[in-house]
Amino acid sequence: MKRDGRNREIFIASDLTTGYHHRGQRRIVSVPLHLSLRCGGVTALIGPNGSGKSTLLRTIAGMQPALSGEMFLQSREYETYSVRERARLISVVLTGRSTPGHIPAGRLVELGRYPHTNVLDRLTERDHRVVAWALKAAGAEELGSRPVDELSDGELQKVMIARALAQEPKMILLDEPTAFLDITRKIELMHLLKTISAEQNTAVLISSHDLELVLRIADTVWLLDEEGGLHEGTTEDKEFSGRMHEVFRIPSAFSLDD
Amino acid sequence: MSKQYRFLLLSLLVFALFLLDIFIGSVRIPFDETLRILFSRQKFSGGDYEIWNNVVLLFRLPRAVTALTAGVGLSLGGLCMQTLFRNPLAGPSVLGITAGANFAVALVVLVLGAGAAGQHVSALSGHYRLFVVGAAVAGAGGVLMIVLLISRFVGSVTILLLFGLMCGYLANSLVTLLIHFASAGQLQAYIQWTFGSFGSTSQSDMIFLTVLAAVLLVPAVLLIKPMNAFLLGQEYAASMGVHVKRIRIILISLTSVFAGIITAYCGPVTFIGVAVPHIARGVMGTSDHRMVLPATLLLGASTALFADLISHTPGFPGVLPLNAITALIGVPVVIWVLARGSRRAGIV
Amino acid sequence: MRIQYLLSAVLILFCCTMVPAVSALDVEYAGGFSVIPGEGFSILKVHPGGEKNHRNEITYFIIDRRRKDSTRIRQNLRNSYPGYSDLHFIEVPVDRFILLSSTFVPPFHYFQCEESIAGIDSIDNLYDTQLKSRLKRKEVLEVGNGPALNLELVLAARPKLVMVNLIEGEWNMVPRLEAAGVPVVVNGDYLESSPLGRAEWMKFFGLLLGREDEAQRRFDLLKERYQSLSAAAGRTDNRPSVTLNIPLTGSWVVPGGESYMAAFLKAAGADYLWKDSGSSSSLILDGETAFSRSVAADIWLHQYGIRSLAELAAVDGRFTRIKAFRNGQVINNDARTSSSGSNDFYESGPYQPDLILADLISIFQPELFPEHTLYYYRYLE
Numbered sequence: 001m002k003r004d005g006r007n008r009e010i011f012i013a014s015d016l017t018t019g020y021h022h023r024g025q026r027r028i029v030s031v032p033l034h035l036s037l038r039c040g041g042v043t044a045l046i047g048p049n050g051s052g053k054s055t056l057l058r059t060i061a062g063m064q065p066a067l068s069g070e071m072f073l074q075s076r077e078y079e080t081y082s083v084r085e086r087a088r089l090i091s092v093v094l095t096g097r098s099t100p101g102h103i104p105a106g107r108l109v110e111l112g113r114y115p116h117t118n119v120l121d122r123l124t125e126r127d128h129r130v131v132a133w134a135l136k137a138a139g140a141e142e143l144g145s146r147p148v149d150e151l152s153d154g155e156l157q158k159v160m161i162a163r164a165l166a167q168e169p170k171m172i173l174l175d176e177p178t179a180f181l182d183i184t185r186k187i188e189l190m191h192l193l194k195t196i197s198a199e200q201n202t203a204v205l206i207s208s209h210d211l212e213l214v215l216r217i218a219d220t221v222w223l224l225d226e227e228g229g230l231h232e233g234t235t236e237d238k239e240f241s242g243r244m245h246e247v248f249r250i251p252s253a254f255s256l257d258d
Numbered sequence: 259m260s261k262q263y264r265f266l267l268l269s270l271l272v273f274a275l276f277l278l279d280i281f282i283g284s285v286r287i288p289f290d291e292t293l294r295i296l297f298s299r300q301k302f303s304g305g306d307y308e309i310w311n312n313v314v315l316l317f318r319l320p321r322a323v324t325a326l327t328a329g330v331g332l333s334l335g336g337l338c339m340q341t342l343f344r345n346p347l348a349g350p351s352v353l354g355i356t357a358g359a360n361f362a363v364a365l366v367v368l369v370l371g372a373g374a375a376g377q378h379v380s381a382l383s384g385h386y387r388l389f390v391v392g393a394a395v396a397g398a399g400g401v402l403m404i405v406l407l408i409s410r411f412v413g414s415v416t417i418l419l420l421f422g423l424m425c426g427y428l429a430n431s432l433v434t435l436l437i438h439f440a441s442a443g444q445l446q447a448y449i450q451w452t453f454g455s456f457g458s459t460s461q462s463d464m465i466f467l468t469v470l471a472a473v474l475l476v477p478a479v480l481l482i483k484p485m486n487a488f489l490l491g492q493e494y495a496a497s498m499g500v501h502v503k504r505i506r507i508i509l510i511s512l513t514s515v516f517a518g519i520i521t522a523y524c525g526p527v528t529f530i531g532v533a534v535p536h537i538a539r540g541v542m543g544t545s546d547h548r549m550v551l552p553a554t555l556l557l558g559a560s561t562a563l564f565a566d567l568i569s570h571t572p573g574f575p576g577v578l579p580l581n582a583i584t585a586l587i588g589v590p591v592v593i594w595v596l597a598r599g600s601r602r603a604g605i606v
Numbered sequence: 607m608r609i610q611y612l613l614s615a616v617l618i619l620f621c622c623t624m625v626p627a628v629s630a631l632d633v634e635y636a637g638g639f640s641v642i643p644g645e646g647f648s649i650l651k652v653h654p655g656g657e658k659n660h661r662n663e664i665t666y667f668i669i670d671r672r673r674k675d676s677t678r679i680r681q682n683l684r685n686s687y688p689g690y691s692d693l694h695f696i697e698v699p700v701d702r703f704i705l706l707s708s709t710f711v712p713p714f715h716y717f718q719c720e721e722s723i724a725g726i727d728s729i730d731n732l733y734d735t736q737l738k739s740r741l742k743r744k745e746v747l748e749v750g751n752g753p754a755l756n757l758e759l760v761l762a763a764r765p766k767l768v769m770v771n772l773i774e775g776e777w778n779m780v781p782r783l784e785a786a787g788v789p790v791v792v793n794g795d796y797l798e799s800s801p802l803g804r805a806e807w808m809k810f811f812g813l814l815l816g817r818e819d820e821a822q823r824r825f826d827l828l829k830e831r832y833q834s835l836s837a838a839a840g841r842t843d844n845r846p847s848v849t850l851n852i853p854l855t856g857s858w859v860v861p862g863g864e865s866y867m868a869a870f871l872k873a874a875g876a877d878y879l880w881k882d883s884g885s886s887s888s889l890i891l892d893g894e895t896a897f898s899r900s901v902a903a904d905i906w907l908h909q910y911g912i913r914s915l916a917e918l919a920a921v922d923g924r925f926t927r928i929k930a931f932r933n934g935q936v937i938n939n940d941a942r943t944s945s946s947g948s949n950d951f952y953e954s955g956p957y958q959p960d961l962i963l964a965d966l967i968s969i970f971q972p973e974l975f976p977e978h979t980l981y982y983y984r985y986l987e
Contacts, residue, residue, distance in 0.1 A: 114498040121483040577892040
């Protein structure tokens with residue numbers, strides 16, 4: 001494990017099995033996995049429908065319990081963190097359009113400061129600066145004063161990313177962040193995430209169906225197959241791209257390579 | 259109009275309605291006399307003065323205070339439930355708590371309170387009020403325990419909501435059964451109770467309710483932050499550092515305890531819980547609880563005082579059922595909310 | 607409506623052609639029923655709400671079954687109204703009753719016809735101890751009332767007559783019973799607003815039990831006693847102010863100025879605080895209105911099931927400010943109550959208005975009858 005600021009491993013999973021309990025039975029989604037995420041790197045989580053991308057992502061986010069194995073955040077086990085401490089390290093952007101009611105976008109981003117403010121939610125000078133920065137970094141500067149229920153899908157997604165940024169996490173997990181956006185927005189967002197990852201030295205994990213786009217920005221790729229196995233690799237790796245073709249059952253006429 | 263200005267107006271509204279509720283009632287008392295009774299330390303002797311003194315201090319004041327605290331507590335409960343369940347039609351009775359209280363009271367009045375035609379209550383009626391209050395609290399508490407138990411094991415709020423609904427149906431059908439076997443006199447007493455009333459509290463009850471409401475405000479203020487987090491839903495809230503299960507329990511308990519106690523003292527008071535948070539969001543123009551919560555408290559008090567005022571229309575010696583009036587105020591508001599559409603209404 | 611005209615025609619016919627039998631049943635005070643004598647039969651009209659009120663009027667032909675020509679009379683009457691399938695005939699004396707109210711029981715004692723009771727609606731609402739023990743021994747059936755009425759039990763008991771109160775809506779048992787083929791008679795006594803009027807319904811029972819003369823005699827004696835008591839009270843100068851009942855959930859329900867209870871209070875020489883309300887129906891008053899008038903009342907009556915002053919104060923502390931409370935003049939009408947909560951004041955009371963009046967006078971004008979012991983009333987301690 002590297003100790004310097006850049007590129008150190010922020011997250012490690014060992015023997016991780018994800019899944020859930022359904023009617024008293026355990027349903028395993030992923031077989032024992034060994035994973036890690038590095039600061040400053042973008043990891044793409046891909047796989048066919050039903051392969052368990054969301055489950056894995058949520059387990060890493062701490063939103064659902066792992067079935068077995070351990071996860072470490074900054075070398076400490078997940079269980080040793082309080083909910084608040086963990087929120088200062090991990091933030092999420094989930095799929096779907098959330099409808100938080102009638103509040104200004106800036107206020108929504110301010111909610112990202114939750115794990116940093118006191119019980120009365122008093123925002124300090126610093127908090128305001130972080131919020132302003134987050135809006136800018138997410139490309140949502142002009143949206144600050146507009147009510148969220150009047151924003152387009154693309155605009156709202158940027159605001160949600162800004163909120164995730166305002167949490168000042170070391171790791172951002174995004175579950176299908178571009179699902180409902182048009183192509184221009186998709187590209188815009190992917191580039192945004194790449195930039196953020198590099199500039200803020202944040203680990204970014206994106207699960208997505210937009211293979212073309214996500215593979216362009218990914219440093220590492222996690223490929224989940226239908227048996228619950230995970231293959232880790234990079235886009236340059238020929239063998240890996242062969243595996244991708246297999247898993248997705250893509251005819252060789254279509255190439256996923258650059 | 260700035261937010262502070264709005265708050266000022268709302269506070270003035272509460273103050274004005276509170277005073278009106280004391281000055282106006284079915285017995286005509288001169289304005290200056292009421293002022294004197296409230297603020298001077300003079301002793302009165304005999305005649306009209308003594309009656310007025312009694313009416314203002316023993317009837318009007320407790321009634322106004324009860325209305326105020328009930329309005330505050332019920333509307334706060336409604337806000338908590340609407341935020342927790344992200345459902346604009348939720349209210350303090352959504353978990354079946356008040357239905358549990360109703361059932362317990364029906365049990366006391368319709369079953370234990372025997373009596374032939376012309377009689378309302380029987381041997382236990384000396385402690386009638388105690389029994390009714392106790393039953394309501396026990397009924398509400400019982401359902402609350404079950405709900406909290408289920409909440410521990412169930413992650414989805416939808417399931418909790420459905421459970422509460424089912425509890426409500428069950429309790430109400432049991433009440434129907436009791437009504438079926440009741441005599442006319444018992445039935446009248448029970449129906450009278452279901453009308454709701456702020457007027458059956460004594461001075462000691464009034465003090466208790468005030469203290470309770472004041473105590474309630476402390477956790478309410480502390481809940482503003484997590485309730486704002488809940489605007490994004492439970493998953494996001496958890497990712498932001500909210501102890502979702504803990505907050506859920508607090509919201510449910512706070513709402514239910516207060517709703518149960520109010521039901522015990524005033525009978526079932528409907529609609530204030532559901533309607534007022536929407537009015538608050540509309541008035542403040544935001545879903546942000548930093549503004550919606552205080553606005554809800556002020557508007558809740560105003561609505562309850564207003565309904566109480568109308569139910570004791572001056573000059574008319576009778577009393578209009580409180581719940582009829584709260585519904586008359588509440589229903590147009592709920593319809594207005596739905597008509598505006600869920601986006602503009604400010605809550606999912 | 608048509609039947610009314612036709613009946614009058616028949617009456618005139620009979621009266622003109624034959625010597626009418628003199629009826630022992632002249633109804634003077636009760637507005638809810640009237641009896642018209644015929645030759646060999648009587649017409650009993652029940653019109654709760656007064657004679658002019660034809661809305662709920664029901665007509666019964668009363669035929670004495672002991673007469674040898676009873677069948678012929680019945681047939682004649684039938685023939686006079688071809689096409690009317692719903693004529694109500696009652697053959698008296700009726701020897702098998704089901705009573706759907708405990709308030710119907712006392713007259714059966716007065717005429718020694720207890721054995722004629724085969725069924726009652728509920729044992730809990732009953733005060734009468736003799737009937738209660740017969741119920742426990744299963745000599746008499748408990749059949750329920752309202753939506754809980756057990757029609758099968760009623761039918762199995764084969765009553766000659768089922769007596770019901772006239773009530774509107776869901777609790778109106780008449781259509782259900784008639785549909786089941788059970789003979790029904792409606793009793794409207796509780797709608798009477800005068801004490802003598804309500805007591806006069808013993809003549810109604812007398813008619814059905816074949817004891818008209820006895821009923822008349824009994825009522826006449828009662829009337830005399832009542833009126834002399836009332837006159838004695840009227841001669842005094844003392845008019846204590848009286849308030850009634852207690853509030854439940856803030857609202858205070860009191861009888862109207864023209865009601866049954868108000869009539870008693872007037873006859874007993876009291877000043878009922880709402881005597882000027884002008885109607886016989888109850889007033890629903892809000893707490894402060896009722897309190898502000900009651901606070902100066904000399905005497906306070908009828909506190910439902912309350913047993914003591916301490917209990918009364920526990921119900922609502924504000925009661926302690928009422929003058930009657932401070933002077934210990936709080937009197938409840940529950941001296942005769944059973945363990946199940948049934949109150950004889952409402953059961954035998956209506957047929958003994960002289961006793962009620964005597965109680966009230968002894969409370970309001972204590973110097974008049976110092977030896978009187980309270981029968982229905984009881985001072986709360």
